[in-house]
Amino acid sequence: MRKLLHYMKPYLKECILGPLFKLLEASFELLVPLVMAAVIDTGVGQGDRAYIYRMCLLLVGIGAVGLAWALTAQYFAAKASVGFCTRIRHAVFAHIQTLSFSQLDRAGASTLMTRMTSDINQVQSGTSLALRLLLRSPLVVFGAMLMAFTIDVQAALVFVGIIPLLAAVVFAVMLWTLPRYKQVQARLDRVLGVVRENLSGVRVIRAFGREDSEARRFNGENEALTRLQIFVGKVSALMNPVTYVLINLGTVALIWVGALRVQGGKITQGQVVALINYMALILTELIKLADLIINISRALACAGRVESVLEIPGGMELPSNGGAVGADGSVAFGDVCFGYDGAAGESLSHITFRAAAGETVGIIGGTGSGKTTLANLIPRFYDASTGRVLVGGQDVRDWPLETLRGRIAVVPQRAELFSGTVRENLLWGRADAEDADLWQALETAQAKDFVESAGGLDAPVAQGGRNFSGGQRQRLTIARALVRRPELLILDDSMSALDMATEAALRRALLALPQKPTLFIISQRAASILAADQIIVLEDGEAVGIGDHPTLLGSCQVYREIYESQFGGEGTA
Numbered sequence: 001m002r003k004l005l006h007y008m009k010p011y012l013k014e015c016i017l018g019p020l021f022k023l024l025e026a027s028f029e030l031l032v033p034l035v036m037a038a039v040i041d042t043g044v045g046q047g048d049r050a051y052i053y054r055m056c057l058l059l060v061g062i063g064a065v066g067l068a069w070a071l072t073a074q075y076f077a078a079k080a081s082v083g084f085c086t087r088i089r090h091a092v093f094a095h096i097q098t099l100s101f102s103q104l105d106r107a108g109a110s111t112l113m114t115r116m117t118s119d120i121n122q123v124q125s126g127t128s129l130a131l132r133l134l135l136r137s138p139l140v141v142f143g144a145m146l147m148a149f150t151i152d153v154q155a156a157l158v159f160v161g162i163i164p165l166l167a168a169v170v171f172a173v174m175l176w177t178l179p180r181y182k183q184v185q186a187r188l189d190r191v192l193g194v195v196r197e198n199l200s201g202v203r204v205i206r207a208f209g210r211e212d213s214e215a216r217r218f219n220g221e222n223e224a225l226t227r228l229q230i231f232v233g234k235v236s237a238l239m240n241p242v243t244y245v246l247i248n249l250g251t252v253a254l255i256w257v258g259a260l261r262v263q264g265g266k267i268t269q270g271q272v273v274a275l276i277n278y279m280a281l282i283l284t285e286l287i288k289l290a291d292l293i294i295n296i297s298r299a300l301a302c303a304g305r306v307e308s309v310l311e312i313p314g315g316m317e318l319p320s321n322g323g324a325v326g327a328d329g330s331v332a333f334g335d336v337c338f339g340y341d342g343a344a345g346e347s348l349s350h351i352t353f354r355a356a357a358g359e360t361v362g363i364i365g366g367t368g369s370g371k372t373t374l375a376n377l378i379p380r381f382y383d384a385s386t387g388r389v390l391v392g393g394q395d396v397r398d399w400p401l402e403t404l405r406g407r408i409a410v411v412p413q414r415a416e417l418f419s420g421t422v423r424e425n426l427l428w429g430r431a432d433a434e435d436a437d438l439w440q441a442l443e444t445a446q447a448k449d450f451v452e453s454a455g456g457l458d459a460p461v462a463q464g465g466r467n468f469s470g471g472q473r474q475r476l477t478i479a480r481a482l483v484r485r486p487e488l489l490i491l492d493d494s495m496s497a498l499d500m501a502t503e504a505a506l507r508r509a510l511l512a513l514p515q516k517p518t519l520f521i522i523s524q525r526a527a528s529i530l531a532a533d534q535i536i537v538l539e540d541g542e543a544v545g546i547g548d549h550p551t552l553l554g555s556c557q558v559y560r561e562i563y564e565s566q567f568g569g570e571g572t573a
Contacts, residue, residue: 003307004123007087011080015131018076022136025069028062030143033277035059037151040270077131085124088306092116095310101381102341103312110193115309119185119302126299129292137289144278144285152267155257155275159282162250166243166286173239174293180232181301187225194218239290247283254279328357328392329407329487329518331378336387338373346385347373348541355534357487360511360519362529364562365538371522372413374538375490378520379408391488409481409517411494415473417465423457425476429483437483444509445479446502447472470497478506482513490520495528503528526563535559 008015035055043052096104096112104112145163148156198205198214205214258272332354339346348370355361363371376382377389380396389396396404409429417425426438438457442448450472451459465473474497481489489510495503507528510519521529529535530549537545537552537559545556552559 003310004088004303007091008080008084010087011083014076014080014083018073018080018131019135021069021073021076022132023139025066025073026136026140026143028066028069029140029281030147031062032059033274033281034147035062036277037268037270037274040273041268042270045268045270073132077128080131081124081128084127085120088123089116089120092120092306092309095312099312100383101376106341107309107312108189108193110196111189112309113196114185114189114192115302115306118188119306122302123299123306126296126302129295130299133288133292134296137285137292140285141282141289144281148275148278151271151275152258152261155254155261155267155272158250158254158257159279161253162246163282165246169239169242169246170286170290170293173236173290174297177232177236177294178297178301180228180235181298182304184225184228184232185302185305187221187228191218191221191225194221236294239294240287243286243290244283247279247286251276251279330357330390330392331355331361331488331518331520332388332390332393333374333377334388334390336377336384336389338377338382338385346541348377348384351387351543353534353536353543353546355518355520357518358516359533360521360531362532362535363520363522363538364524364526364529364535364559366562367524368540369538370541371538372492373541374536375410375492375520375522378488378490379405379410406484407486408488408490409484409486410490411474411477411481411492413493413496415465415470415477415494415497417461417468417473417476419463420461421457422451422454422459422461422476425461426457426480426483429480430485433483438479441479441482444482444506444513445475446498446506446509447475447479451476471499471502474498475502475506485515486517487515488520489517490522492522493524495523496525500527507531526559526566537562 035058039052039055042048043055093116096116099107141163145156145159148159194214194217198218205211254275255272258267258275261267262269262272333351336348336351337346338348351374353361363374365371373382377384378391378396380389380399380401383397391399391404391408418428423435423438426441427433429441430437435457439448442451450468451457461467461476465476468476474494478491478494495506498506507521511531521532523529532548534546534548535552536543537556539558544558545552547555553563554560
């Protein structure tokens with residue numbers, strides 16, 4: 001939590017003024033029992049109605065001033081807590097953007113989403129409560145005890161006996177619940193993980209008729225979360241009845257002692273009523289304090305989880321000298337090996353090849369052979385375990401990431417579009433692109449016709465692009481990459497939803513681009529890469545063949561089997 005307090009600095013004034021106004025309100029509340037005692041002893045005892053009316057007006061004035069100060073305290077507490085957590089959200093989101101793909105894989109999307117939303121909301125709620133009540137409740141409790149001593153020392157000793165017992169109960173429950181709330185939030189991560197998997201894979205679930213099994217899986221995780229929350233809630237709920245019992249026992253003792261003191265002429269009946277009011281005030285504040293401790297315990301647990309995200313070190317080492325500037329779009333792999341965290345083996349083993357600037361490189365292989373992994377190493381989404389990846393003759397580790405990725409455009413396997421318009425999605429490629437550039441990119445990507453029919457560049461795009469077909473989404477993502485005018489373009493199986501004629505037209509348009517980028521085409525279809533300058537054939541993470549189509553057809557058994565399975569024997573003839 002201490003690291004997060006750094007984000008509270010701009011709201012230091014509010015953090016002081018909020019509790020200060022709450023303390024002023026509490027000090028006025030402590031005067032109410034004394035006024036009531038005066039009403040009973042003087043006004044009622046002597047039958048002085050004018051005095052009673054004056055004291056009642058005084059009570060109304062105290063209430064009005066207390067309300068004004070309470071509202072002021074609420075304003076400052078809300079401003080500080082909301083601003084504090086807004087800055088934390090910005091910091092966490094910005095930090096997540098710096099994490100490497102490996103770190104994102106380890107953390108998990110559902111966990112990061114929980115900490116960005118539920119956890120920070122809980123921190124905001126706890127901060128607001130702490131600013132308003134953390135000082136007020138102890139002040140009222142101990143202030144009521146001190147005021148009781150000003151009335152009668154012997155009767156006030158009851159407060160001295162009760163308050164430590166109440167404090168012991170409150171802190172015992174807090175110490176027990178704090179680690180349990182961390183377990184609750186961890187369980188919530190698992191529930192959100194199941195929900196996210198089901199929403200993203202709903203088509204697959206329905207295609208295989210797995211609705212019932214997935215519902216049972218979700219119910220199991222949800223029931224485990226519910227049981228844990230109920231268990232923690234039961235222990236937390238013990239605080240209120242236990243404090244009520246202790247306070248009521250204290251009230252009984254106070255009435256008994258007060259009756260003896262009144263009988264002995266030591267105090268008045270109004271003072272006994274004031275003492276009972278102070279005991280009731282203590283009860284009210286301790287109930288508030290108990291709820292406050294529970295909420296703060298939960299907020300501290302959530303704050304620790306948020307802080308753990310910020311403590312994840314930066315994803316990749318950046319060059320200390322400002323980075324190198326590559327000369328062209330060439331790419332070279334030198335004995336590159338790579339394995340994912342937690343994987344049993346390497347995904348890529350001893351990959352070596354060189355692609356000159358402007359060449360077209362095809363990458364083909366079976367599912368799980370490492371095609372996408374190889375592509376992810378070029379823009380440095382991951383760092384190679386061993387070996388070197390060179391872009392423009394320079395190791396990618398020597399490039400500033402922004403400069404490196406500014407020269408590369410990647411079209412991933414899954415076409416990702418964002419809610420907004422076609423124009424807004426295309427401008428992700430280059431923010432200063434003119435409309436003519438956008439239409440040129442759409443034409444090259446074979447997307448111009450359906451964009452025009454949909455309403456042009458201002459046509460709406462739903463979240464995920466679900467108002468377009470799969471092939472249309474792929475062409476829009478290719479157009480977005482082309483807007484950047486990259487020196488190096490990677491198409492990661494991003495034409496799989498296109499028919500053969502559209503794909504062929506797209507390949508011809510890409511080869512005719514005036515800037516002629518270095519082109520990597522990853523595909524399961526041999527037809528997509530037949531004209532490539534060189535083809536890399538992967539099997540189980542190893543390059544079992546590198547060369548052009550005629551060469552591989554005669555020398556690489558894996559490539560020949562892939563080709564014949566798609567074209568039959570006619571191609572080899």
